[in-house]
Structure formats: structure tokens, C-alpha cells
Amino acid sequence: MKLLYxxxxxxxxxxxxxxxxPPEGIETVRQLVDWLKTREPRYDHAFAETAAIRVAIDQEQxxxxxxxxxxxxxxxxxxxxxx
Amino acid sequence: MTVRVQExxxxxxxxxxxxxAGRDDIGAMVSFTGxxxxxxxxxxxxEHYPGMTEKALEEIEREARNRWPLQGVTIIHRVGPLxxxxxxxxxxxxxxxxxxxxxxxxxxxxxxKTRAPFWKKEATAEGARWVDARESDGEAASRWTxxxx
Numbered sequence: 587m588k589l590l591y592x593x594x595x596x597x598x599x600x601x602x603x604x605x606x607x608p609p610e611g612i613e614t615v616r617q618l619v620d621w622l623k624t625r626e627p628r629y630d631h632a633f634a635e636t637a638a639i640r641v642a643i644d645q646e647q648x649x650x651x652x653x654x655x656x657x658x659x660x661x662x663x664x665x666x667x668x669x
Numbered sequence: 670m671t672v673r674v675q676e677x678x679x680x681x682x683x684x685x686x687x688x689x690a691g692r693d694d695i696g697a698m699v700s701f702t703g704x705x706x707x708x709x710x711x712x713x714x715x716e717h718y719p720g721m722t723e724k725a726l727e728e729i730e731r732e733a734r735n736r737w738p739l740q741g742v743t744i745i746h747r748v749g750p751l752x753x754x755x756x757x758x759x760x761x762x763x764x765x766x767x768x769x770x771x772x773x774x775x776x777x778x779x780x781x782k783t784r785a786p787f788w789k790k791e792a793t794a795e796g797a798r799w800v801d802a803r804e805s806d807g808e809a810a811s812r813w814t815x816x817x818x
Binding site for chain 2: 593594630642645646647661663665666668
């Protein structure tokens with residue numbers, strides 16, 4: 587699946603998007619983020635405060651307990667500040 | 670309806686003219702134009718989530734049409750680097766009477782600020798910083814949910 591990062595999350599991780607294949611047993615957004623945090627320190631740093639992070643699955647707002655099965659695109663980003 | 674996300678500037682007068690062109694049934698148009706505030710900010714850069722941004726704006730527009738008898742809606746949001754004083758966002762509504770046009774324009778801005786995936790980064794003399802989401806924006810949006818119930 588494709589992961590997208592925006593704003594300071596993108597800067598801390600160092601890329602705007604990447605393709606990942608989470609191992610079996612990773613079923614929710616929260617588990618996906620916890621798995622990413624174990625990969626490299628930059629993820630751990632980026633996801634230190636998950637309360638400040640929002641998620642969209644296939645371009646629809648979702649939450650951290652949402653299942654990721656079948657998702658093509660998961661975006662993680664800080665609260666929006668447009669307007 | 671018009672929803673646009675663009676780097677280029679827009680002209681509010683042209684947009685309002687387009688909203689009512691060829692019609693004689695519109696009684697009121699209300700528009701809001703947001704500008705980049707200067708002060709210690711030398712430049713504002715807008716990042717967005719292409720694809721989802723347009724979908725979110727269209728959804729907000731649909732929601733407004735469900736709530737008020739609107740004859741037209743325009744939403745334009747700029748992205749990329751913007752100088753202080755630059756236009757950044759525009760919403761306009763058209764309806765037979767002013768109350769719906771005023772309320773819907775305010776609703777569109779409140780929801781746009783909390784639902785559409787845009788992020789602002791400010792450049793200042795001390796360096797660049799991402800703008801934090803404001804609690805008051807969340808409260809402004811949630812009052813529409815309370816009023817509905």
C-alpha cells in the first residue's frame with residue numbers, strides 16, 4: 587500500500603510518499619503507525635505524538651482504529667490549517 | 670458550482686460576475702476573501718493533498734447546499750508560496766435571499782478550515798514554522814453541528 591505524509595510529518599520522515607508492505611497482523615492504522623515506529627528513528631520521532639496526527643484512508647477521513655485491509659492509499663498528517 | 674485549487678491568483682469581481690451570469694433569479698451574493706497577514710511573516714506556503722482536497726471541498730459544498738437554498742457556490746483555494754497581502758481563499762454563495770447566502774458562506778469557511786487538507790507554513794526572520802491548528806476553528810465548525818440538532 588501507498589503511504590502519504592504531509593507538512594511537518596513529511597519533513598520529519600524525509601519523504602512525501604512510499605510503498606510499504608506491512609507484515610501480517612497489522613490490521614489497524616494504529617498498528618501500522620506502531621510498526622513504522624519500529625523501523626527507523628525518524629519514524630519514531632515523527633509519530634512521537636500520535637494525538638496530533640490525523641489519518642485518511644483512500645482520501646476519506648478515518649481514525650486510528652480503522653482497519654487498513656484493502657486500503658490503496660493511507661495518508662498521515664497534522665491537523666489541517668487551511669483557509 | 671465551482672471548486673478550484675490553484676497556484677494562480679483569482680479576481681473576486683470576476684468570480685462574482687461568473688456566479689450570477691445569465692440569471693435573474695438570484696437575490697443575494699455573499700463572498701469572503703482571505704488574505705495572507707503580514708507582520709513578522711515574510712511568506713506563507715500552502716501545502717495540500719491533491720485529490721483529497723478537491724473531494725473534501727466538494728463534500729463541504731454539497732453539505733452547504735443540503736442546508737440552504739443555494740443557487741450557486743464558488744470555492745477557490747490557492748496553494749504554493751504566497752506573499753503577505755496576497756489572496757489565499759475565496760468563497761461565494763448565491764441565493765434568493767441574503768440570510769442563506771450569509772450563513773452558507775460562513776459555514777463553508779468554518780468547515781473548509783477544519784476539514785480540507787491544507788497546511789500553512791510561515792517564513793519569518795527567526796525561521797520557518799508550521800502553523801498550529803486553532804481550537805477556536807474547531808469550535809466555530811462544531812457550532813453548526815450543535816445548531817442542527
